[in-house]
Amino acid sequence: GAVVSQHPSRVICKSGTSVKIECRSLDFQATTMFWYRQFPKQSLMLMATSNEGSKATYEQGVEKDKFLINHASLTLSTLTVTSAHPEDSSFYICSARVGPSGGYNEQFFGPGTRLTVL
Amino acid sequence: DAKTTQPPSMDCAEGRAANLPCNHSTISGNEYVYWYRQIHSQGPQYIIHGLKNNETNEMASLIITEDRKSSTLILPHATLRDTAVYYCGPHAGGTSYGKLTFGQGTILTVHP
Numbered sequence: 001g002a003v004v005s006q007h008p009s010r011v012i013c014k015s016g017t018s019v020k021i022e023c024r025s026l027d028f029q030a031t032t033m034f035w036y037r038q039f040p041k042q043s044l045m046l047m048a049t050s051n052e053g054s055k056a057t058y059e060q061g062v063e064k065d066k067f068l069i070n071h072a073s074l075t076l077s078t079l080t081v082t083s084a085h086p087e088d089s090s091f092y093i094c095s096a097r098v099g100p101s102g103g104y105n106e107q108f109f110g111p112g113t114r115l116t117v118l
Numbered sequence: 119d120a121k122t123t124q125p126p127s128m129d130c131a132e133g134r135a136a137n138l139p140c141n142h143s144t145i146s147g148n149e150y151v152y153w154y155r156q157i158h159s160q161g162p163q164y165i166i167h168g169l170k171n172n173e174t175n176e177m178a179s180l181i182i183t184e185d186r187k188s189s190t191l192i193l194p195h196a197t198l199r200d201t202a203v204y205y206c207g208p209h210a211g212g213t214s215y216g217k218l219t220f221g222q223g224t225i226l227t228v229h230p
Contacts, residue, residue: 004161034218043205044162044220093161095218107218109154109161 002028004096006110013084014118021079021113023094029074030096034107035067038091050077084117091115122207127225130200136193138224140206143187149208151182151189152218157202162220165191167209196228 003026013019023033032051036044048069050056056069068080077096081088091114095107123141130136142151153165166173166180168189173180179192193200203223 006161036220043203043222044156046217046219049217091159095161106164106167109163111161112159114159 002026002096002106002108004030004094004108004110006092006094006113008113009111010114010116012116012118015085016083018080018082019084019115021081021092021094021115023077023079023096023110025075025096025108028096028098028108030077030098031074032097033071033077034095034097035069035077035079036093036095038093038112044093047079081115084115086117089115089117122221124204124206124221124224126222127227130193130196130226130228132198132228132230133195136191136196136200136226136228138191138193138204138206138226139188140191141188142206142208145186145208149210151180151186151206152209153178153180153191153204153206154218154220155200155202155204156223157199162205165204196226198228198230200226201228202226 005024007022035047038044046059047062048056048058050069050071052071052074058064071077091112093112095109097105097107150167150169152167154162156162166178168180168182181190203225205220205223209218
């Protein structure tokens with residue numbers, strides 16, 4: 001099956017620094033990638049949709065200048081959390097899909113990145 | 119957005135069938151019913167999807183009511199490793215870039 005990787009799996013940083021998280025589709029080309037955030041004991045919240053070669057579409061309430069998304073190739077999308085603060089501590093998960101195409105477009109999820117901001 | 123409701127939690131004995139319900143009363147004609155699950159601290163895992171007909175794969179069976187307003191995911195022989203949060207809902211397929219949004223899900227606990 002299709003595999004999506006994320007790097008790093010876990011990161012701890014100081015308040016005010018920026019952190020980059022990579023999301024890669026390993027064995028397929030992902031036209032679209034999605035970024036989610038998940039706080040403890042809560043559901044996944046979609047942050048943004050990223051299409052290769054174009055600007056990301058952010059969900060309402062998500063600051064695009066704080067969460068920079070780059071989808072430079074069909075196998076790589078990056079999320080940069082700029083000037084991170086403790087409230088940005090969360091589990092960040094990406095997903096990737098091929099398409100759109102006829103039928104159901106399954107999303108393949110990465111294993112997630114645990115960000116802790118001190 | 120379409121509203122999806124699931125029971126917050128369910129228990130199941132190991133080896134028994136787990137039947138997880140989902141209400142998606144506002145699903146539209148071109149939307150699939152999807153199920154994913156998330157084991158603690160991991161990314162979600164695709165389970166199954168369907169449009170109108172019941173579906174079965176190596177993981178589970180999906181029963182969709184005739185009016186498509188609700189569905190049931192069946193894990194025929196639950197194991198301890200099936201303990202997870204299960205998410206369902208409508209998802210646009212076809213040529214849509216339809217977003218996959220997650221509700222609160224059902225926490226399934228499989229006990230010995």
